[in-house]
Amino acid sequence: MMICMLTTHIERADLNLLAPLVALLEERQVSRAASRVGLSQPAMSRALQRLRRLLDDPLLVRDPDGFRLSARAEDIHRQLTTLIPLLETLLSPAEFDPRAATQPVNIAGSDYAVHTYGPAIARLIGTQSPDTAVRFHSWRPDGIADQIRRGAVDLGLFGGHAPDDLNVTRLVTEHFKCVVSEGHPLATRSALTLTDYLGLGHVVVDVADGKQPDIDYRLAELGRPRRAVVTVPYHTAALPMLHGTDLVATLPGRFVEAWVTDSELRLLSAPAEIATMPYRMIWHPAFELDRRHQWLRECVRTAVVDHE
Known part of the structure; x- marks a missing residue:
């Protein structure tokens, strides 16, 4: 029996936003997140705005010490803990040549x-x-x-x-x-x-x-x-x-x-x-x-x- 995997929400999402999302949730600061993934600070700010629209949530909420994660962001962060290592394995090349590697x-x-x-x-x-x-x-x-x-x-x-x-x-x-x-x-x-x-x-x-x-x-x-x-x-x-x-x-x-x-x-x-x-x-x-x-x-x- 074939199992059909639902991709309704994936189809409307830009998966290029996944790396900025991970960086923002872990760094909790736009400039550090930008540096981590090699984006300019304005580009990371734009990515954050797109993520807020996509997820219908502020994600980062300002407090006296800087920013904290929203409740939805905390939940997403917990799920990414399992998801990211699996995606890394899924998307890595089957063969590996260290002489050609740049990661x-x-x-x-x-x-x-x-x-x-x-x-x-x-x-x-x-x-x-x-x-x-x-x-x-x-x-x-x-x-x-x-x-x-x-x-x-x-x-x-x-x-x-x-x-x-x-x-x-x-x-x-x-x-x-x-x-x-x-x-x-x-x-x-x-x-x-x-x-x-x-x-x-x-x-x-x-x-x-x-x-x-x-x-x-x-x-x-x-x-x-x-x-x-x-x-x-x-x-x-x-x-x-x-x-x-x-x-x-x-x-x-x-x-x-x-x-x-x-x-x-x-x-x-x-x-x-x-x-x-x-x-x-x-x-x-x-x-x-x-x-x-x-x-x-x-x-x-x-x-x-x-x-x-």
Whole structure:
């Protein structure tokens, strides 16, 4: 039995408005949305007006902090989370030649990921696909998983817990290092016990919800949380906070060994209970068999693993 698909509303819509619609709903600001899709600001304003007429809704509503999504726009945004990755797969070429590719690559990760693995990833992609731009994105407040579900990025690099609805593979196992100032009471130690560690004040990197998940969630499971004295948004911001204090920062070893050239800082091994972090690559299952995405995942895997 043949199933007839209804296309009544699609036939009256200009599908060229889909990319501007996604950008407007995610950026919630005309100039940023225009820059994202390569349109001028007047062109994006015209696209917004056409979308408002088509959907019979304002979509973006001004408030004291700028713009917010209307209720209809929020609903459309949720539906696009599923639709966009499927459309990307549907419209991508069956075959993929990286030498002829021009579509930018979008990778999300923390400053640790970009500093530590970004150069190798960019070099390898540039070697294999010279016309492909590599764009690294910082984590959004709503999380790396939602960036992937919305199709805002191709894949993410992270050390947190894996959502069940996304594909994940482990790349490397990272070892944590504790960083203290030269004058710290425990600076001469080679490693910290958990008791020593929990007796200190901590500089915490806000990786997710004000915590470093692979440290703080494990400590919570043990019923022994640490005391956050200073919380910073980036790994690089943690180090200057340590000078002249008795605080400790716990950072990935590959990252911190490249940054700590300062004779006033000391590196110690982290307690065994939080010593390691599985570092992963995460992507939407809609792209599992996509040739371009398979090539990208292999580039990232090779660059990260070879970095060891």
